[in-house]
Amino acid sequence: MFAGIVEGLAVVQALKRERDSLHITLQSELTSALHIGQSLSHNGICLTVVSTNEDSYNVTAVRETLEKSNLSDWQRGDAVNLERCLKLGDRLDGHMVQGHVDQTARCASIVDEKGSARFTFAYTPQKYRTVEKGSIAVNGVSLTVLDSEIDRFSVAVIPYTYERTNFHQIKEGDRVNLEFDILGKYIAEWVHK
Numbered sequence: 381m382f383a384g385i386v387e388g389l390a391v392v393q394a395l396k397r398e399r400d401s402l403h404i405t406l407q408s409e410l411t412s413a414l415h416i417g418q419s420l421s422h423n424g425i426c427l428t429v430v431s432t433n434e435d436s437y438n439v440t441a442v443r444e445t446l447e448k449s450n451l452s453d454w455q456r457g458d459a460v461n462l463e464r465c466l467k468l469g470d471r472l473d474g475h476m477v478q479g480h481v482d483q484t485a486r487c488a489s490i491v492d493e494k495g496s497a498r499f500t501f502a503y504t505p506q507k508y509r510t511v512e513k514g515s516i517a518v519n520g521v522s523l524t525v526l527d528s529e530i531d532r533f534s535v536a537v538i539p540y541t542y543e544r545t546n547f548h549q550i551k552e553g554d555r556v557n558l559e560f561d562i563l564g565k566y567i568a569e570w571v572h573k
Contacts, residue, residue: 382421384474384515384522386461386545390422392454393436400443402451407436408462419479421463423546424520424557425449426479449481450555459546461520474522475515481557482508482565485518487550488532497542501556502532508560508568517559521545 390408397403406422414420414437418429427439441451454460466472485503501518510516510525510533517523523535537547550556 381466382426382463382474382477382479382520383466383472384424384463384477384517384520386463386521386541388462388544389459389546390462392456392458392460394456395454400446402441402446403438404441404451404454405436405438406460406462410462410464411435411437413464419465421465421477421479421520422460423450424461424477424479424517424559425451425481445481448483449557450484453555459549461545463520475517476562477517477520477522477559478562479520480559482506482560483558484555485558487552487554487556489552490550493536496536496538497547498526498534498536499547499550500527500532500534501558503558505531507572508565510560511564514564515561517557519546519550519556520559521547 388410390406393407394405414429414432416429419426429437430440431438446452483506485501488500488502491498510528512528514525516525525533527534542548
C-alpha cells in the first residue's frame with residue numbers, strides 16, 4: 381500500500397526482455413535502504429526488489445503489468461517516480477494507492493498557470509472514471525481531479541511536485557499510468573453488478 385507521495389526518482393539503467401517478462405535495473409539514492417522482497421512503486425507500478433548492488437537494484441515486470449502500464453515506453457536514462465510502501469503508524473498524506481495500474485492515459489495539454497501547471501490527460505473510458513475533487517494517481521503521484529469528464533481530466537501540479545517528480549519531463553502526447561481511487565473502484569463494481 382502506498383500514499384502517492386513520491387520520495388525520489390530512480391533512473392533506468394538497463395532493460396532486458398526474457399520471454400514475457402521485463403527485467404529492469406534502476407539507480408537511486410534510496411538503494412542502500414532497500415532489501416530483497418520489498419515492494420516499491422515505480423511510476424505507480426508496484427514492483428518487487430529482486431536484487432541490489434551498491435547504488436542500483438533490479439525488479440521484474442510480468443506480461444499483465446506490461447500490458448496495463450507504460451513500462452513498454454521506458455528507455456535507458458528515464459527518470460521514474462519512486463515510493464516505498466507505507467509503514468503502519470505513518471501519516472497518510474496522499475490517498476490510498478495500491479500500485480496496481482488500471483490503464484494508461486495520454487497527456488493532452490500542459491498549461492502554465494503562473495504558480496502551478498495544469499496537466500490534462502485523455503484516456504479511453506473503461507471500467508472506472510474520475511470525479512471532480514476526487515483522487516487519482518498519475519505515474520504514482522497522488523493528485524486531486526479537476527475538470528472531470530467521461531474521457532479526460534485535469535490536475536494542478538504545484539512547483540514542489542513538478543520539480544521532485546518526473547512531471548517536469550512529461551510532454552504532450554506522452555503516456556502515463558493511471559490508478560483510479562480504490563473507494564471509487566469498489567463503488568463502480570457494486571453499482572455495475
